[in-house]
Amino acid sequence: MRKISESTVRRLCGYLRLLEEFQRAGKTTVSSDELALRGHTTPAQVRKDLSFFGSFGKRGLGYDVCDLTERLRDIMGLDKNYRVALIGAGKIGSALVQYRGFSDRGFDIVSVYDNDETKVGTSWGDVAVRHVSALESDLAVAPIQIAIIATPASEAQATLDRLVQLGIKAVLNFAPTQLDHPADVTVQNVNMAVELETLSYALRSCG
Amino acid sequence: MRKISESTVRRLCGYLRLLEEFQRAGKTTVSSDELALRGHTTPAQVRKDLSFFGSFGKRGLGYDVCDLTERLRDIMGLDKNYRVALIGAGKIGSALVQYRGFSDRGFDIVSVYDNDETKVGTSWGDVAVRHVSALESDLAVAPIQIAIIATPASEAQATLDRLVQLGIKAVLNFAPTQLDHPADVTVQNVNMAVELETLSYALRSCG
DNA sequence: TACTATTTGTGAATCATTTCACAAACAGTC
DNA sequence: GACTGTTTGTGAAATGATTCACAAATAGTA
Ligand SMILES: NC(=O)c1ccc[n+]([C@@H]2O[C@H](COP(=O)([O-])OP(=O)(O)OC[C@H]3O[C@@H](n4cnc5c(N)ncnc54)[C@H](O)[C@@H]3O)[C@@H](O)[C@H]2O)c1
Ligand SMILES: NC(=O)c1ccc[n+]([C@@H]2O[C@H](COP(=O)([O-])OP(=O)(O)OC[C@H]3O[C@@H](n4cnc5c(N)ncnc54)[C@H](O)[C@@H]3O)[C@@H](O)[C@H]2O)c1
Numbered sequence: 001m002r003k004i005s006e007s008t009v010r011r012l013c014g015y016l017r018l019l020e021e022f023q024r025a026g027k028t029t030v031s032s033d034e035l036a037l038r039g040h041t042t043p044a045q046v047r048k049d050l051s052f053f054g055s056f057g058k059r060g061l062g063y064d065v066c067d068l069t070e071r072l073r074d075i076m077g078l079d080k081n082y083r084v085a086l087i088g089a090g091k092i093g094s095a096l097v098q099y100r101g102f103s104d105r106g107f108d109i110v111s112v113y114d115n116d117e118t119k120v121g122t123s124w125g126d127v128a129v130r131h132v133s134a135l136e137s138d139l140a141v142a143p144i145q146i147a148i149i150a151t152p153a154s155e156a157q158a159t160l161d162r163l164v165q166l167g168i169k170a171v172l173n174f175a176p177t178q179l180d181h182p183a184d185v186t187v188q189n190v191n192m193a194v195e196l197e198t199l200s201y202a203l204r205s206c207g
Numbered sequence: 208m209r210k211i212s213e214s215t216v217r218r219l220c221g222y223l224r225l226l227e228e229f230q231r232a233g234k235t236t237v238s239s240d241e242l243a244l245r246g247h248t249t250p251a252q253v254r255k256d257l258s259f260f261g262s263f264g265k266r267g268l269g270y271d272v273c274d275l276t277e278r279l280r281d282i283m284g285l286d287k288n289y290r291v292a293l294i295g296a297g298k299i300g301s302a303l304v305q306y307r308g309f310s311d312r313g314f315d316i317v318s319v320y321d322n323d324e325t326k327v328g329t330s331w332g333d334v335a336v337r338h339v340s341a342l343e344s345d346l347a348v349a350p351i352q353i354a355i356i357a358t359p360a361s362e363a364q365a366t367l368d369r370l371v372q373l374g375i376k377a378v379l380n381f382a383p384t385q386l387d388h389p390a391d392v393t394v395q396n397v398n399m400a401v402e403l404e405t406l407s408y409a410l411r412s413c414g
Numbered sequence: 415t416a417c418t419a420t421t422t423g424t425g426a427a428t429c430a431t432t433t434c435a436c437a438a439a440c441a442g443t444c
Numbered sequence: 445g446a447c448t449g450t451t452t453g454t455g456a457a458a459t460g461a462t463t464c465a466c467a468a469a470t471a472g473t474a
Binding site: 031032033043047048050051055056057058059060061062063 | 452453
């Protein structure tokens with residue numbers, strides 16, 4: 001299939017969120033116009049984004065909310081649950097494991113790793129922190145699909161290398177550093193410093 | 208000045224980070240090739256990005272590390288410090304206030320607000336949590352330039368509206384929802400759910 | 415000074431994404 | 445069933461971003 005741009009994929013997430021909202025509100029159909037308005041984009045963009053995957057609407061009517069929700073979930077691979085491991089039981093890791101929003105969407109943090117002996121064994125929500133040296137043997141028994149790197153930046157590359165070695169293909173990285181990795185591994189960065197600096201750039205003109 | 212694309216601005220942040228690394232490593236000059244290699248881009252892209260703002264290099268030699276660092280800081284508006292307010296003293300807010308990475312870069316979280324009476328008055332690092340109703344009067348006395356929204360999604364739009372009313376022009380939003388705002392206000396979203404869903408999409412093919 | 419080896423800065427060319435515009439499809443109504 | 449008012453799906457056009465390719469600039473060397 002044709003390569004889909006990252007911006008399209010990100011917009012699809014947005015449509016899905018809106019559809020869930022519409023569903024909760026009891027709406028049964030929705031038009032590209034409505035999705036565009038609420039999603040900060042244009043009707044043509046909405047239709048083009050969807051058209052890469054098929055034609056899900058009815059001309060003159062719009063899209064069936066439930067049907068399109070299902071289709072999008074399917075397209076995005078959100079019809080299944082993912083087992084996620086968190087590496088780095090620090091401040092940000094703590095917020096992440098306690099957050100219900102991820103498991104609500106099918107991303108279950110099933111294990112937490114750290115290299116600090118004083119943290120190993122302590123209970124974090126449902127799971128006990130394990131020593132990062134157990135990573136290899138643990139994953140052999142109970143595989144995961146996604147890893148979250150929440151270690152200090154200095155440890156991030158080595159951590160990623162280990163994860164790659166273990167065959168992990170999807171990583172969410174919180175360390176503020178650009179990591180090297182093979183092309184078949186997807187690394188998504190959450191870089192809050194960049195977001196703040198983008199704000200700084202935007203404020204230039206405001207005095 | 209010509210409109211600079213967001214991707215260019217984000218890459219500039221990356222160059223800046225690399226330059227600081229090079230500086231720590233004692234390097235005095237750097238070429239677009241080196242920046243490209245470490246920054247996961249191309250030499251032509253690096254030069255084009257910089258060329259929007261001027262010509263900072265020396266042909267045959269490359270860029271002076273210190274000079275280019277300074278220029279980029281200036282371009283990005285990072286030569287000054289920013290006063291930042293955090294709205295929502297929850298799990299993610301806790302990680303953010305404790306994080307030194309922001310103040311290191313000139314973003315100082317100078318106040319924390321919540322609407323939960325049991326949290327108001329408790330000490331969070333240097334600052335005491337204040338009731339969100341004090342926002343207006345506080346900012347009249349000690350203005351801030353950037354606000355971080357870390358409230359539940361249901362409260363995010365109303366919170367943003369208040370901030371806009373107060374004249375805030377730059378907001379970092381952690382709530383997983385698309386917020387409406389005037390064109391002269393910049394809102395950067397940190398949406399981890401979208402990043403995870405992008406990973407899910409990438410994993411489609413991997414079985 | 416002349417020659418070499420680099421590396422920048424930038425128009426032009428290519429590639430990607432967004433927007434436009436309209437025929438085709440459909441529900442509702444008379 | 446014909447007519448009306450919508451709204452989709454999609455090529456074509458426009459816009460935007462990246463890559464190419466090369467002249468111009470510079471340091472070093474002899
Ligand atoms: N806290 C924030 O708000 C915030 C914001 C933006 C970015 N970040 C980034 O997120 C990362 C984590 O930040 P934090 O504030 O949670 O830091 P932290 O110091 O609180 O936590 C890091 C944890 O990683 C553990 N660790 C160190 N090396 C390890 C290794 N090799 N394997 C496994 N665990 C290891 C440490 O023991 C510690 O528990 C950092 O890269 C930081 O720059 C944090
Ligand atoms: N925790 C995470 O890892 C995480 C990850 C991704 C996104 N988020 C998002 O970040 C936001 C905060 O998440 P959290 O986990 O910290 O939640 P939380 O419930 O721990 O914290 C939210 C805080 O906001 C306060 N609050 C509620 N209404 C308020 C208002 N009107 N004004 C000021 N404060 C108000 C609450 O009292 C609470 O202290 C949410 O929108 C969440 O979806 C969190």
